Amino acid sequence: MADAEGLKAADNYGLDIPVSAQSYYLKGLEYADWGIKDRMSRIFNKKSGKTVMLAFDHGYIMGPTSGLERIDLSIVPLLEYADSIMCSRGILRSCIPPTFNKPISLRFSAGTTILNELNDECIIDVDEAIRLNASCMAIMVSVGGKYEAKTIQNLVRTADAGNKYGIPTLGVTAVGKELVRDARYLSLATRVIAENGATFVKTYYCEKDFEKVVAACPVPIVIAGGKKLPENEALEVAYKAISDGASGVDMGRNVFQSEDPIAMIKAVKGVVHDGLSAVQGFELYNDLKQIL
Numbered sequence: 001m002a003d004a005e006g007l008k009a010a011d012n013y014g015l016d017i018p019v020s021a022q023s024y025y026l027k028g029l030e031y032a033d034w035g036i037k038d039r040m041s042r043i044f045n046k047k048s049g050k051t052v053m054l055a056f057d058h059g060y061i062m063g064p065t066s067g068l069e070r071i072d073l074s075i076v077p078l079l080e081y082a083d084s085i086m087c088s089r090g091i092l093r094s095c096i097p098p099t100f101n102k103p104i105s106l107r108f109s110a111g112t113t114i115l116n117e118l119n120d121e122c123i124i125d126v127d128e129a130i131r132l133n134a135s136c137m138a139i140m141v142s143v144g145g146k147y148e149a150k151t152i153q154n155l156v157r158t159a160d161a162g163n164k165y166g167i168p169t170l171g172v173t174a175v176g177k178e179l180v181r182d183a184r185y186l187s188l189a190t191r192v193i194a195e196n197g198a199t200f201v202k203t204y205y206c207e208k209d210f211e212k213v214v215a216a217c218p219v220p221i222v223i224a225g226g227k228k229l230p231e232n233e234a235l236e237v238a239y240k241a242i243s244d245g246a247s248g249v250d251m252g253r254n255v256f257q258s259e260d261p262i263a264m265i266k267a268v269k270g271v272v273h274d275g276l277s278a279v280q281g282f283e284l285y286n287d288l289k290q291i292l
């Protein structure tokens, strides 16, 4: 029962202190709802405004990818260094201890595999994202592909459900025959994904005019790492993408297939969060590699 007597009178109104102007730190999300902002601020570092996501969802279309044969051995030791993890619900439930408490980018669409034409996908029920405490739902979007309409509809339905429950939607530029890694295609694809409701967008880096891809996308962009490169080249891609305005990386093979995955993810974080150049990042990689 509430106390009716002896209550301390409220008198600390700070009448001479104006309420500070508040501004959210991520591009295009000033007017997003509280739950969306809360979850995005788990994924994106509040000081740098950037993120290093560790992607290991490859098996959902590729089966046991090199480096992902045993998630418990290759990925679990890396979890503590990632800002966020991206995986399927199957791997999350079977291999990822729930005590790690990392924000989860949940692979949220599924359908065909590399044995068939990719991107003929459906979406998972939003209840699963809530049950798994997902910080965002990642949807494949095949702009220009055979399943363009279907995957954009998947994006729209995911964004609707996400807005209902305050869960961000990550629109992923799908891999497929239509994926041309130039600014013309990538700016079209990322803009379409953002306009159709994605809270942030994952795409690929291109050498020429990537800053225009970022500029034309009204929400944050993170880049996928792509196929395994020598460590210095992968760090160069990360550095250039960040210099051109990307808000982070969602990197898989260039981390977990590295000769030294822990040194590599630490070097990537140095480039993404701490302003290291690609050369400095590679020096850090080599230093860490030596002492491990």
Ligand code: R5P
Pocket (backbone or CB within 6 Å): 055, 056, 057, 058, 086, 172, 224, 225, 226, 227, 250, 251, 252, 253, 254
């Ligand atoms: C794409 O959506 C895939 O499922 C991966 O998450 C993505 O390609 C990132 O991994 P990687 O850096 O190996 O390309």
